Amino acid sequence: MNDDLYQKALLDLAKAAHGAGSLPSPDGTALRDSPLCGDRVRMQVALENGRIKAIAHEVKGCLLCRAAASLVGLHGIGLDAAQAEALRGQVATTLAGSPPPSGWPELALFEPVRPHRNRHGCVLLPFEALAAATHEAD
Amino acid sequence: MLLDGAQAVQHGPVDVAALGADFYAFSGHKAFGPTGVGVLWGKAEALAALPPFHGGGGMIGRVGVEQTTYALPPRRFEAGTPPIAQAIGLGAALDWLCEQPWAAMNAHTARLAQRLIDGLAVLPGLTFIGPRETAQRLPIVAFDLAGIHPHDACQVLDAHGVAVRGGHHCAQPLMEFFKLQGAVRASIAPYNDEADIDALLAGLKDAIGRLR
Missing domain, CATH: 3.40.640.10 (Type I PLP-dependent aspartate aminotransferase-like (Major domain))
Incomplete structure (x- = not known):
């Protein structure tokens, strides 16, 4: 239901904007646009020994997109390129009804988005940008 | 052209x-x-x-x-x-x-547009796109709510039974000109009535209360 979509925990996550900003010397940068709704995410990562040691993102988008980007900033440190790529698919399956992947319990906040398929892209966009930026850096 | x-x-x-x-x-x-x-x-x-x-x-x-x-x-x-x-x-x-009586139909939609514009004008952080006088515009009202993305506003309005268009309207250069991410656009048709306008305004107040 729409009433559940904007629960306080999700609003707080978006407001916290974990990882918002830019990196001085990123190893990988990806810009992703959602042509349907206009959301735009620029994701930057720095790697150490093949794993993400720093993340920064700039988001022009809706609350769902901003909350998802904040979640990437909260838990994305330590992933390697393969894990970042796998995460993108896991988020998609979570939106389709599977339980959230291990280490990402806050993805459950997006459960009410499930019936709103036109909003799935808003949640996925930061994860797609993370996978692309990490792939570029690897 | x-x-x-x-x-x-x-x-x-x-x-x-x-x-x-x-x-x-x-x-x-x-x-x-x-x-x-x-x-x-x-x-x-x-x-x-x-x-x-x-x-x-x-x-x-x-x-x-x-x-x-x-x-x-x-x-x-x-x-x-x-x-x-x-x-x-x-x-x-x-x-x-x-076959429709255009004058009566347009007077009806202009009256509703004015009701909407008057209601929008008192909402905090609302920016109109275009003139506020119905004589200078069709009954299509686009606006921005500061701090609330148009798609989020549309989602809340949907829960109030109100369907509006939100986003960049495939006109990103225009949105950049207005320095906006997008806009909400309410298009008033002859089948709308005062209750529809009031539901839209109530939905926006709800969105402001919950999302800002």
């Missing part, structure tokens, strides 16, 4: 000759007709100067090994089996529109 009349044609007769455009286009579903069909009007000489954009039955003059000629407009642009059902539906919708 091609003029997009999708937001205008359902609000009154259009004198395409007086507009001075070479082409005038609108989509069927914006004129209370079916989706997947629309209208392109063009000056005869402008249409004749255009090559076909699509091949198929019905658009040829004569096909030869050395040379192929094409039918005169409009058949030149109507290749293959046309969307027959949609065209008949659009014809019915336009016939219905043409």
Whole structure:
């Protein structure tokens, strides 16, 4: 239901904007646009020994997109390129009804988005940008 | 010059000759007709100067090994089996529109637009796009709510039973000009009434209370 979509925990996550900003010397940068709704995410990562040691993102988008980007900033440190790529698919399956992947319990906040398929892209966009930026850096 | 009349044609007769455009286009579903069909009007000489954009039955003059000629407009642009059902539906919708008492219909929608504009004007952080006087605009009201993304506003409005358009409207350069991510656009039609406007305003107050 729409009433559940904007629960306080999700609003707080978006407001916290974990990882918002830019990196001085990123190893990988990806810009992703959602042509349907206009959301735009620029994701930057720095790697150490093949794993993400720093993340920064700039988001022009809706609350769902901003909350998802904040979640990437909260838990994305330590992933390697393969894990970042796998995460993108896991988020998609979570939106389709599977339980959230291990280490990402806050993805459950997006459960009410499930019936709103036109909003799935808003949640996925930061994860797609993370996978692309990490792939570029690897 | 091609003029997009999708937001205008359902609000009154259009004198395409007086507009001075070479082409005038609108989509069927914006004129209370079916989706997947629309209208392109063009000056005869402008249409004749255009090559076909699509091949198929019905658009040829004569096909030869050395040379192929094409039918005169409009058949030149109507290749293959046309969307027959949609065209008949659009014809019915336009016939219905043409039979309506435009003055009364537009007075009704202008009154509703003014009610909406007056209600919007007192909402905190709201920016109008376009003039506030209904005499200077059609009953289509676009606006931005500071700190609330248009899609989030639309989602909350949806829960209030109100359907509006939100986003960049495929006009990103215009949004950049206004320094906006997007806008919410309420289009008022003759079937709307005061309760619809009040539901929209109540939904926006709810969005402001919950999302800002």
